[in-house]
């Protein structure tokens with residue numbers, strides 16, 4: 495891992511591999527790391543988040559996964575970010591201390607979503623109590639209002655955040671409100687925060703307003719293609735960048751209509767990588783055979799600009 499290097503580019507929101515009977519399957523994580531680096535050119539991971547079913551795991555499982563990712567990623571990955579958010583503050587603090595102790599390159603926290611913070615000060619207080627347990631570890635706020643129901647604008651949250659949370663390093667912004675994201679970027683130029691976008695199907699729009707990169711589930715299997723989009727955008731060759739976004743969007747648009755979530759993401763990564771990611775944990779249920787056949791046929795039918 496590369497301490498101090500700003501988090502940018504693509505970050506795979508990893509799934510949690512499980513055995514057919516629903517236990518976490520640590521044994522495939524070494525292969526998973528190798529696959530991400532060699533097949534997808536993705537060298538950053540976000541562990542135990544939404545895609546990783548972090549909130550469906552117990553504390554012990556979350557710690558074991560964090561340890562395995564840090565251990566297997568040490569020589570091969572640039573950043574291993576551990577999501578340590580939880581409904582219970584002491585649990586979240588325990589996970590933050592653990593992530594610090596094992597040498598994670600960053601921690602992230604989403605807003606608690608049963609009893610919810612109702613304003614910026616309540617949310618900041620919660621985040622601060624977690625971040626302060628890992629005082630040497632970069633801290634990221636994970637904004638995902640569609641799932642947490644916490645709609646406090648990030649622009650508002652960021653005002654004065656460094657004074658409250660000295661380790662604050664950036665935001666994983668999983669929302670479609672690009673006005674909010676743009677204001678965050680515009681107002682925090684001096685702070686050098688990393689803004690990582692989390693709605694993969696519209697990443698190009700976020701790049702246009704200054705996002706540093708992206709965290710998402712699709713970079714597990716469309717990482718290499720999305721990297722080509724980032725390169726085209728940087729060149730700049732907007733027509734080519736758009737082509738990549740349209741094509742990744744074509745796949746997502748297709749699977750979303752079939753019903754697409756973490757269970758289906760696990761199935762897609764399984765058939766693309768050959769690594770068995772297993773079923774999701776209840777209340778999620780495994781993708782159907784019909785979904786797998788259709789999704790695979792769709793992905794195989796896409797003709798990418800590089801000729802694949």
Ligand SMILES: CC(=O)N[C@@H]([C@@H](O)[C@H](O)[C@H](O)CO)[C@@H](O)CC(=O)C(=O)O
Nearest residue numbers: 507543544545668692693694709710711
């Ligand atoms: C709601 C949701 O799961 N969003 C995903 C996206 O990557 C999403 O799967 C993708 O844009 C396809 O819709 C990420 O933002 C979640 C994520 O990064 C995480 O697992 O922590």
